[in-house]
Amino acid sequence: MTRGSTGNDKPNAVISKSAFNIVAIAIEAIVKMLSKRELARYERQILIPGWSKAGQEKLKKAKVLVAGAGGLGSAILTYLAVAGVGRIKIIDGDKVELSNLNRQVLHSDKDIGRNKVDSAKEKLEALNPHISVEAVKATIDENNVFDLVGDYLIVDAMDNLPARFLLNQVAVKKNLPLFHGAVYGFEGRATTVIPGKTACLRCLYQGVIPGKIPVVGVTPAVIGCIQATEVIKYILGIGELLTDRLLIYDGISMKFSEVRLKKDPNCCECK
Amino acid sequence: MDVTIKISSLFRKYTDGQEFVKVTGNNPMECLHELEARFPKMKRWLYDKQGNLRPQVWFFVNGQKISADDLTKPLNNGDELFFVLAISGG
Numbered sequence A: 001m002t003r004g005s006t007g008n009d010k011p012n013a014v015i016s017k018s019a020f021n022i023v024a025i026a027i028e029a030i031v032k033m034l035s036k037r038e039l040a041r042y043e044r045q046i047l048i049p050g051w052s053k054a055g056q057e058k059l060k061k062a063k064v065l066v067a068g069a070g071g072l073g074s075a076i077l078t079y080l081a082v083a084g085v086g087r088i089k090i091i092d093g094d095k096v097e098l099s100n101l102n103r104q105v106l107h108s109d110k111d112i113g114r115n116k117v118d119s120a121k122e123k124l125e126a127l128n129p130h131i132s133v134e135a136v137k138a139t140i141d142e143n144n145v146f147d148l149v150g151d152y153l154i155v156d157a158m159d160n161l162p163a164r165f166l167l168n169q170v171a172v173k174k175n176l177p178l179f180h181g182a183v184y185g186f187e188g189r190a191t192t193v194i195p196g197k198t199a200c201l202r203c204l205y206q207g208v209i210p211g212k213i214p215v216v217g218v219t220p221a222v223i224g225c226i227q228a229t230e231v232i233k234y235i236l237g238i239g240e241l242l243t244d245r246l247l248i249y250d251g252i253s254m255k256f257s258e259v260r261l262k263k264d265p266n267c268c269e270c271k
Numbered sequence B: 001m002d003v004t005i006k007i008s009s010l011f012r013k014y015t016d017g018q019e020f021v022k023v024t025g026n027n028p029m030e031c032l033h034e035l036e037a038r039f040p041k042m043k044r045w046l047y048d049k050q051g052n053l054r055p056q057v058w059f060f061v062n063g064q065k066i067s068a069d070d071l072t073k074p075l076n077n078g079d080e081l082f083f084v085l086a087i088s089g090g
Helices: A009-030 A036-041 A053-062 A072-083 A115-129 A145-149 A160-172 A218-236 B026-038 B040-046 B070-072
Strands: A063-067 A086-090 A133-134 A155-158 A178-184 A189-191 A246-249 A254-258 B004-006 B020-023 B057-061 B064-066 B080-085
Touching: A036 A053, A053 A218, A063 A178, A072 A086, A072 A115, A072 A218, A086 A115, A115 B080, A145 A160, A145 B064, A155 A160, A160 A178, A160 B026, A178 A218, A189 A218, A189 B064, A218 A246, A254 B064, B004 B026, B026 B040, B026 B070, B026 B080, B057 B070
Parallel strands: A063 A086, A063 A155, A086 A133, A155 A178, B004 B080
Antiparallel strands: A178 A189, A189 A246, A246 A254, B004 B020, B057 B064, B057 B080
16 A cells, blocks of 8 residues: 555546546547537538448548648648548648749738748638647658658648658558649649558659649649548548549640559569 | 550640650650650650659550560550659649
8 A cells, every 4th residue: 555545546546447438438429429510511511422420420530631731732621621520730841932822722922921830720720610720830851750640641742752752651651541642734643542552652653853843723723632532532431542543634635534553563662 | 566655744845735646666665766756855854864764754555554674565556655754743
């Protein structure tokens, strides 16, 4: 027996633990439960076959990391937020610049000079007060990427290949899905990586076009919406994912085409 | 072999806007060489300063990605060769 303890320590500890569990379960149930206001907000999507109230609850419980609050990130974050993804983490180390505003629609003139993550969080919380948005101002590197990702689904909205490779590495190591998109001018690409099953980014990329990237805002909007669609389908467990397929959007011809990918048996990341 | 090369939007400024170009060649590399001969400005995107094919060029035959080792493997009459540049804008 230790100082200050009573003879009832053990039974009390058991009761306390049980009580704690009951409270924890109740809190979880409340968190999962959709309010009347939320049900009204999501009414139209709940009508979609395969979605239902249970699907909406899955979205509310989901945790999604969006790496990059730029052109792709603006579209992805907007549509994940309004769809009701319950916990969204945004990572970006940049500040808003004037030259971002042709495509990064989460930010506006008054945000110039602010951290992109703060600007994005403010807009998303205004769009949907029922979700939790965590803003992390950080530049992804090999020292922080593992902890930053945690156990969140990963959406790759980056603008450089080294950061994309780091996200891919963590996705493979932690067996987390990765939703990839990339743009250049009027052209965009998207694919979904399910580690252990599909080609990963390292199976695909050995380099990219160097130099400053030309882009018009509609391109990341199109590709970002495709990435967000993939995330929503993944969480709900409906439809066919863009796995082992690369979707190519050609805004100039206004054509979508698709090519098949396969795992590289010599891939340095996922073999 | 008669092969159709599909030109991605990023390259079409070098092919006078053509989306499809018909060439003859026994394998993807031969087809690519014929295309370069007709549209030489394309070469700087395909090769580095040492004349090596850039790794950021992806090749697809009939919609399936192929590796660099497959570039000298035979094609069939009527095959479609598609190549695109890897991009990374966000």
